[in-house]
Structure formats: structure tokens, C-alpha cells
Amino acid sequence: MKTGLIGLPSSGVTTIFCLFCNRNYTDLAFSGKTEVNLGETRVPDSRVDRLADIFKPRKSVYTTIEFADVPVDVDSGGALAASTVNNIRNMDAVAIVIRSFNNPAIPHTRGSVDPLRDLHSILEEALLADLIQVEKKLEKNSKEGRLKGREGQIFTEIKAGLDAMIPIRDQELSSDIRKEISGFRFLTEKPFLVVINTEPGESIPNELEEYLRSAKLSGLPIAGQFELELTALTPEEQGEFLSEIGVSEGGRDRFINLVYRNLDLISFLTYGDDECRAWSLPRGSDAVEAAGRIHSDLARGFIRAEIVNFDEFIQCGASIAAVKKAGKMRMEGKKYLIRDGDMVTILFNI
Ligand SMILES: Nc1nc2c(ncn2[C@@H]2O[C@H](COP(=O)(O)OP(=O)(O)O)[C@@H](O)[C@H]2O)c(=O)[nH]1
Ligand SMILES: [Mg+2]
The missing domain is CATH 3.40.50.300 (P-loop containing nucleotide triphosphate hydrolases)
Incomplete structure (x- = not known):
């Protein structure tokens, strides 16, 4: 930007x-x-x-x-x-x-x-x-x-x-x-x-x-x-x-x-032991576009996105295990519209 x-x-x-x-x-x-x-x-x-x-x-x-x-x-x-x-x-x-x-x-x-x-x-x-x-x-x-x-x-x-x-x-x-x-x-x-x-x-x-x-x-x-x-x-x-x-x-x-x-921008988040990071994206972008923001390979080989919103994550005690246990970790496809604060993991295959 x-x-x-x-x-x-x-x-x-x-x-x-x-x-x-x-x-x-x-x-x-x-x-x-x-x-x-x-x-x-x-x-x-x-x-x-x-x-x-x-x-x-x-x-x-x-x-x-x-x-x-x-x-x-x-x-x-x-x-x-x-x-x-x-x-x-x-x-x-x-x-x-x-x-x-x-x-x-x-x-x-x-x-x-x-x-x-x-x-x-x-x-x-x-x-x-x-x-x-x-x-x-x-x-x-x-x-x-x-x-x-x-x-x-x-x-x-x-x-x-x-x-x-x-x-x-x-x-x-x-x-x-x-x-x-x-x-x-x-x-x-x-x-x-x-x-x-x-x-x-x-x-x-x-x-x-x-x-x-x-x-x-x-x-x-x-x-x-x-x-x-x-x-x-x-x-x-x-x-x-x-x-x-x-x-x-x-x-x-x-x-x-x-x-x-x-510019009607939102931010989504990626997380892990290696890196925690915010990425900007125009509102209305889908999961493939978010993947492409991270790397073109992720968009090309996109399979699905694992998503929990930051607020839900915090409500679940800031634990990914607890998010999964509560059934709050969603599997989303290409057309999913990314929301501000979505914590995103892209599953891909190239
Ligand atoms: N009093 C006052 N002087 C300012 C202000 N902003 C810039 N200046 C002064 O105006 C001059 C030109 O500023 P500069 O940022 O170089 O302007 P530019 O030519 O548009 O890049 C400098 O001497 C600044 O110190 C301000 O908000 N108030
Ligand atoms: Mg100048």
C-alpha cells in the first residue's frame, strides 16, 4: 500500500x-x-x-x-x-x-x-x-x-x-x-x-x-x-x-x-511459533486473495483456509486447542469473504 x-x-x-x-x-x-x-x-x-x-x-x-x-x-x-x-x-x-x-x-x-x-x-x-x-x-x-x-x-x-x-x-x-x-x-x-x-x-x-x-x-x-x-x-x-x-x-x-x-481496508492475521503477522486487504476479498497476499503459491495451490476470528479466539481463552474443542475452528473454501481480525491458516498443495 x-x-x-x-x-x-x-x-x-x-x-x-x-x-x-x-x-x-x-x-x-x-x-x-x-x-x-x-x-x-x-x-x-x-x-x-x-x-x-x-x-x-x-x-x-x-x-x-x-x-x-x-x-x-x-x-x-x-x-x-x-x-x-x-x-x-x-x-x-x-x-x-x-x-x-x-x-x-x-x-x-x-x-x-x-x-x-x-x-x-x-x-x-x-x-x-x-x-x-x-x-x-x-x-x-x-x-x-x-x-x-x-x-x-x-x-x-x-x-x-x-x-x-x-x-x-x-x-x-x-x-x-x-x-x-x-x-x-x-x-x-x-x-x-x-x-x-x-x-x-x-x-x-x-x-x-x-x-x-x-x-x-x-x-x-x-x-x-x-x-x-x-x-x-x-x-x-x-x-x-x-x-x-x-x-x-x-x-x-x-x-x-x-x-x-x-480505502476500506481490513487486516487479517497469521500466527505460529515462527511468525505472528498482520496483513492488510481490501474489504470484500476472499480466502484465495488473502492467500495470494501471503504468497502466490498459496493462492495457486489453495485447498482450504482454517479460520477463527481473533475475538472468538480470545473468548476461548486464547487457546487454539480450546477453539477446536468448541468447534469454532472453521474450514472455509475459496469464496469465503475474509473479515477483519480473522486468524487464517492456508492449507495448500503445489
Ligand atoms: N509554523 C510552521 N511551519 C512549518 C509547518 N510545517 C512546515 N513548516 C516549515 O515550513 C518550511 C517548509 O517545510 P517543508 O516540510 O520542507 O515543506 P515542503 O516544501 O512542502 O516539503 C520548513 O521550514 C518547515 O519548518 C507548520 O506546521 N508550522
Ligand atoms: Mg519537501
């Missing part, structure tokens, strides 16, 4: 990247202007901790979210130069960092602080990048006399939506069409999340809140620099400072929750 962080220069993109990936700002600020900074964060999961207590495995592994701090070409005037667009095409989600903080020492490239204006312009440019790509496809189809073909028709429909400023993700397209176009990696097909980089205690301005609602986007206010400075303190001290500014959880954890909700 890869998330690209983008924003206008001096909006705090690298600051937010450092906060999310637990990295040092002075090491990265310079590279973040010219090349992509890559990092990742572990998704906290107390169920993995609990399983590790019980099974005492050699290692515990958490699922991770990868981040890319994508530099923006200042000279292009806009936010999304070709290089930026290409960098975010490979991402599963895009987080747009917009500047709401007022720091006189760091002048805004557009002369004033106006988060709604900045968000508008980035969204518009993303839409435009898709429109250009679709028009190129249509031109090619037209030259080859295939405008009435399947691809030509799909792109004509998508272009009409983009002309009406509707991002591809909000266009009414069948799931078949969505599958067919997924290879083109359009920007506005991807989930967009908005990080509003604020001063501590500042809330989202009303008009921005309203706009986010109307555009069906989730916005998360984070006091980027303030929170990054807090990371030098103990977790207890961090908690105290955060509650002083009316925040119950750090920006990184709030962002992870937002990603899970927005």
Missing part, C-alpha cells in the same frame, strides 16, 4: 513525511526538493502484540504503509509537473498536503496562505493531467479509425465526465470498465486524502470543511511541525502536549485510520 504525498512548495510535505515515517527533517528537506524520499510506517495492531505474547514467535510483523515525499517542480508554476504526475501514477492513494499554517519566515509561493485555493488548484491540475491522457488516447483511437470501438467509447465517456470536472473515481462506471482502465493509472481514479497542515489547536476553516464535504474528500488537520518536534519526547509527554491542543491521537495514527476507512 503506497501513498504519495504532494503539495505546493513550503506546504510542509517533507515535514508530514518525516512525521509519518519517523525520519529526521534535516536529513531529508534538501533531497525532498529534487528527488523522491521513500519511507514507511508500521500500522499499529494490538492483536499482533497479543498473538506474540501467546505464541512467542521468532518475529512479529506488522503491516506497513509506504510513503513517497514527491517533490514538486517549482519552476513549472503549478503543482503537478510531468515528473510529479509520473511519480504519483504508481501510488495506491494520494495525500495532498495543503498549508494552513502562517509562518512569516517561510513565505508562501503564492503570496498568501489560502488552503482552499491551493487544494482547488492541485485537484484541478490532477483532473487536467487525466484529461490530457484521455485526449491522447482518443486521438490515437481516432487516427486508427477505432473511435467506435470499446476503448474509444470508454474514453469518450470518461472525457465527458472530466470535462464536467468529475474525477474518474466519482464517475458512474461499471466495475468491468474500472478494471479495464486500471492499467492506465489515472490520477483521479485513486483515493485522494487531504492533510491540512495547521498551527497547533487550529481547526479546519468552515469554507474548506464545506468544500471537502461537497467534493467527497476527507480532510485531516495535523499540526505538522509541532507534532514533529514532539517526537523527541516520551510517548507520555507527547500525549500530554497533544491533549493540550485538543487532539486525542498523533497525526500519524489518525492518518493511518483515515487510510483504512477511506
Whole structure:
């Protein structure tokens, strides 16, 4: 799961990247202007901790979210130069960092602080990048006399939506069409999340809140620099400072929750003496897809899945023997839909 962080220069993109990936700002600020900074964060999961207590495995592994701090070409005037667009095409989600903080020492490239204006312009440019790509496809189809073909028709429909400023993700397209176009990696097909980089205690301005609602986007206010400075303190001290500014959880954890909700992800668990581990998966995935997440061999040679949900496991005294004795260990086939917290063992043969 890869998330690209983008924003206008001096909006705090690298600051937010450092906060999310637990990295040092002075090491990265310079590279973040010219090349992509890559990092990742572990998704906290107390169920993995609990399983590790019980099974005492050699290692515990958490699922991770990868981040890319994508530099923006200042000279292009806009936010999304070709290089930026290409960098975010490979991402599963895009987080747009917009500047709401007022720091006189760091002048805004557009002369004033106006988060709604900045968000508008980035969204518009993303839409435009898709429109250009679709028009190129249509031109090619037209030259080859295939405008009435399947691809030509799909792109004509998508272009009409983009002309009406509707991002591809909000266009009414069948799931078949969505599958067919997924290879083109359009920007506005991807989930967009908005990080509003604020001063501590500042809330989202009303008009921005309203706009986010109307555009069906989730916005998360984070006091980027303030929170990054807090990371030098103990977790207890961090908690105290955060509650002083009316925040119950750090920006990184709030962002992870937002990603899970927005992308509708769940986690399933694997366990044993060797490894206890959490894996992320889109809700609605079946047992074969879960097997494939672990290893393609497991999907290929899938026979069945042995499943107990974590909560049932705990109710049975956290004992697999007790789960089996109570008849709570289920044998599921390929089509079984994995639930959040399912403890999964794949039986396979290749
Ligand atoms: N006051 C304040 N300054 C910030 C905040 N976030 C970033 N900055 C400062 O703004 C400057 C640019 O930040 P940076 O993360 O490098 O922005 P980028 O160009 O978008 O990657 C740095 O000097 C930061 O210290 C913030 O939340 N509040
Ligand atoms: Mg930067």
C-alpha cells in the first residue's frame, strides 16, 4: 500500500513525511526538493502484540504503509509537473498536503496562505493531467479509425465526465470498465486524502470543511511541525502536549485510520511459533486473495483456509486447542469473504 504525498512548495510535505515515517527533517528537506524520499510506517495492531505474547514467535510483523515525499517542480508554476504526475501514477492513494499554517519566515509561493485555493488548484491540475491522457488516447483511437470501438467509447465517456470536472473515481462506471482502465493509472481514479497542515489547536476553516464535504474528500488537520518536534519526547509527554491542543491521537495514527476507512481496508492475521503477522486487504476479498497476499503459491495451490476470528479466539481463552474443542475452528473454501481480525491458516498443495 503506497501513498504519495504532494503539495505546493513550503506546504510542509517533507515535514508530514518525516512525521509519518519517523525520519529526521534535516536529513531529508534538501533531497525532498529534487528527488523522491521513500519511507514507511508500521500500522499499529494490538492483536499482533497479543498473538506474540501467546505464541512467542521468532518475529512479529506488522503491516506497513509506504510513503513517497514527491517533490514538486517549482519552476513549472503549478503543482503537478510531468515528473510529479509520473511519480504519483504508481501510488495506491494520494495525500495532498495543503498549508494552513502562517509562518512569516517561510513565505508562501503564492503570496498568501489560502488552503482552499491551493487544494482547488492541485485537484484541478490532477483532473487536467487525466484529461490530457484521455485526449491522447482518443486521438490515437481516432487516427486508427477505432473511435467506435470499446476503448474509444470508454474514453469518450470518461472525457465527458472530466470535462464536467468529475474525477474518474466519482464517475458512474461499471466495475468491468474500472478494471479495464486500471492499467492506465489515472490520477483521479485513486483515493485522494487531504492533510491540512495547521498551527497547533487550529481547526479546519468552515469554507474548506464545506468544500471537502461537497467534493467527497476527507480532510485531516495535523499540526505538522509541532507534532514533529514532539517526537523527541516520551510517548507520555507527547500525549500530554497533544491533549493540550485538543487532539486525542498523533497525526500519524489518525492518518493511518483515515487510510483504512477511506480505502476500506481490513487486516487479517497469521500466527505460529515462527511468525505472528498482520496483513492488510481490501474489504470484500476472499480466502484465495488473502492467500495470494501471503504468497502466490498459496493462492495457486489453495485447498482450504482454517479460520477463527481473533475475538472468538480470545473468548476461548486464547487457546487454539480450546477453539477446536468448541468447534469454532472453521474450514472455509475459496469464496469465503475474509473479515477483519480473522486468524487464517492456508492449507495448500503445489
Ligand atoms: N509554523 C510552521 N511551519 C512549518 C509547518 N510545517 C512546515 N513548516 C516549515 O515550513 C518550511 C517548509 O517545510 P517543508 O516540510 O520542507 O515543506 P515542503 O516544501 O512542502 O516539503 C520548513 O521550514 C518547515 O519548518 C507548520 O506546521 N508550522
Ligand atoms: Mg519537501
